[in-house]
Amino acid sequence: MPRYRRCRQPECHAMVKYPNHYCAKHFEYEAEYLANRQRWARKHAEQYQHHDKRYAKHYNTVTRNRNEERSDQYKFYRSRQWVGLRESTLDHDHYLCQYCKAYGKLTPNSKTVDHIVPIAYNSELKADSSNLATICRECHRLKTQWEQSYYGTGQNIAKKDVPEIHDIQRIVILMRKK
Template identity: 55%
Template sequence: MPRVRRCRQLGCHAMVTFPDHYCQQHYEHEAEYLASRQRWSRGNDKQYTHKYNTITRYRNEDKRQQYSFYRTRQWSHLRQQVLERDHYLCAYCKVQGVITLAKTVDHVVPIEFDETLKANVDNLAVICGKCHRAKTEFEQKYYGTGQGNELKHVTPITDIPSIVVLMNEQSI
């Protein structure tokens, strides 16, 4: 069944098949609408990307080196190896008895805490978006990672079931 949506013309309730935005009666507005969207995205995307990269991602030289690792061929191969090893299933959900498809590969012990483990396959696991957000929160509290935090001197936790328990305790 094709995806449909309402015509963008005010007061018109006709249904339009995706990817169009206007019905046959108001189709003359389609090109103008698409051009305005392109103008907006060109103008705003650069500002957002620049701000994100300079303020958040590359805020200092250590962060710049950490994120440059994710653009290497080595990371690409490691990531693919882990995805295939874990069958594209979130390791953190699997511990809780839930099957969730995922494409993100995460460091169990964050590289901000221990740089030596960044290319270690045993320190990598597939993670879904929901678990990734919870784990990032956990890492910020436990390890002191993240912007504005100071790294703590704690024992790294490499066991995924233990991390899941701590993540769940924290969210309560």
């Protein structure tokens, strides 16, 4: 199915097929618009390219690969093994958030796969399909906050010696408790 967008001419509400920016009535402005975009991109390319490289280098050294454990986690999430585990988990859970489901709510089209027991706490469970569940954004945010307080996962937080919880129902109760 082709994609459409609105004509860029002010007060014109005609729909235009991608990749065009103007409708047939205002098509005369298309070449000028594209030339201006290219001129702007050339003028600002170095400024933005330099910033992106500097930020990426800083992020990679300070956050993503701050230690050997985090570097291994990052590599795992880019592996074929993870891609296969993720797909099979999404198919098994029918793209439904398992945490919302345990709470009595159906949240379709959830595309994130979560480790029930975080791999930062127990890395031996990272490839265990019984430790994976589909999760929506809201539940992922709540669960991450709960994991940081319960397990002590996260940056600059000391890990706690607590029992692992594998039951989603119990995790939902604990993470939604205020």
